[in-house]
Amino acid sequence: MSGKKIVLLGDQGTDHQGFPPTPVIAGSANVLVDGKPVARVGDPLAPHSKPKHPPHPRAIASGSATVLINGIPAAVTGGAITCGGITIGSGSVVIGDTYMPAPFSGLSPAPLKAQAKGAIVPSTDMEQSRQNANNDVGAQQSRASHTELKTNATGQGEVAQLNAAGRSDDVGDSSGGNEELNAEVTTDDRTQNYGPLKGECCTQPGEQISGTYFFPGAGMDGAYVRPMVKAMRDAGINSAMYVDRDKWSGGTAMDAAVGSVLGRDYDPRFPMLLRVATNQTASQFNLIGYSYGSVVAAQLAAKYARQGTVVDHLVLIGSPISQSFLGMLRDITDIRKVVVIDIDEHGDPIYAGMSVIELFMELPLLASQMPDSEGHFYYAEPAEVGNERRRKLAEELYRVGVR
Structure with missing residues (x-):
């Protein structure tokens, strides 16, 4: 049986196309080899750059086919990295690449559920879900300056075009178990924070949920977050609140490097499982995500709706979601409306359905847009002009039915 060395925190990802090697910067918090955390698929490496090319993120893209760490494939020597290059492991443990089943003993082993606090999603237990991937690929969508709204209430899709220019945990398994971990949000607004005051754990896929939950961009801590929720409430989306950054964000760099890719x-x-307040009485369950937050909202919508929870609106703003995932979301009957808001009218190079190659090619432009809240960061402008942008966006969301 051949084998490959396991990759550990601090091990190198090789150079490529003139970009220098960089180390792995995250790994399992409770699985150690040689005293170091074991790296897994999805764990980030330090960004790298070269002259005339600003830093871009890197993450481990492939690993062992036989060994899981916290439910995620272990990283091994020769594993691919998202932007190029491979991982070089130094661990004393060698992982084989051939599965050798043990002889049948006549005994059925008890289910084993490995949980650990990992580095990708902080303060959460990682557990492999029992859901099956839906690999249906949606039809190719043109990259026009518009919002797309898909209605699945009857299973027969209705697509409308909306002009977007100038306006607008906890971990659980599918069987219903839950863990007492980090808090989420409540509707209590006495501090004018619009969340994330601590709430009740936990909703399970298949349960009926209410409320409107906003997932901000990478870092989830921009000055625009509370004004965005305020704009939604002012527009009549009275259940709007933003989610707990401590639960849903690993920090700006990690969100951008790992989550968005x-x-x-x-x-x-x-x-992850969503926490909601027990006193929530809204008539709808809506998930709204901006940039990195859109991929989190999309994963949650798929997780819950595939098991029977009705998601009234899934709103993806400036989303880097893949075409295949977008097509899958549109085909889930219990996601009643998928609203895609591309910001390309204002220069955003990110759009729903783009390829990962396109995403990496646009990183330099994204970096240049951030300081002045241009393009992709159009709705993140903290000043009064940003409030006007958010007001128009919120009014448009209300117009398409978000409550």
Whole structure:
């Protein structure tokens, strides 16, 4: 049996196309080899750059076919990296690449559920979901400056075109178990924070849920977050609140490097569960995500709706979601409306359905847009002009039915 060395925290990802090698910067918090955390598929490496090319993120893209760490394939020597290059492991453990089943003993082993606090999604237990991936690929959509709204209430899709210019945890398995971990949000707005005051754990896929939950962009801590929710409430979306950054964000760099790249495709192992307030009485269940937050909202929508929870609106703003995942979401009957808002009218190079190659090619432009809240960051402008942009966006969301 051949084998490959396991990759550990600090091991190198090789150079490529003139970009220098960089180390792995995250791994399992409770699985150690040689005293170091074991790296897994999805764990990030330090960004790298070269002259005339600003830093771009890297993450481990492939690993062992036989060994899982916290439900995720272990990283091994020779594994691919998202932007190019391969991983070089130094661990004393060698992982074989051939599965050798043990002889049947006549005994049925008890189910084993490995849980660990990992580095990708902080303060959460990682657990492999029992859901199966839906690999249906939606029809290719043209990259026009418009919002697309898909209605699935009857299973027969209705698509409308909306002008977008100038306006607008906890971990659980599919069987219903839950864990007492980080808090989420409540509707209590006495501090004018619009969330994320601590709430009740936990909703399970298949349950009926209410409320409108906003997932911001990478870092989830921009000055625009509370004004965005305020704009939604002012527009009549009275249940709007933003989610708990401590639960849903690993920090700006990690969200951008790992979440936005790997989360853009459907992940049947997505482990997180949503917490909601017990006093929530809204008539709808809506998930609204901006940039990185859109891929989190999309994963949640798929996880819940595939098991019977009705998602009234899934709103994806400036989303890097893949075409195949977008097509899958549109085909889930219990996601009643998928609303895609591309911001390309304002220069955003990110759009729903783009390829990962396109995403990496646009990173330099994204970096240049951030300081002045241009393009992709159009709705993140903290000043009064940003409030006007958010007001128009919120009014448009209300117009298409979000409550």
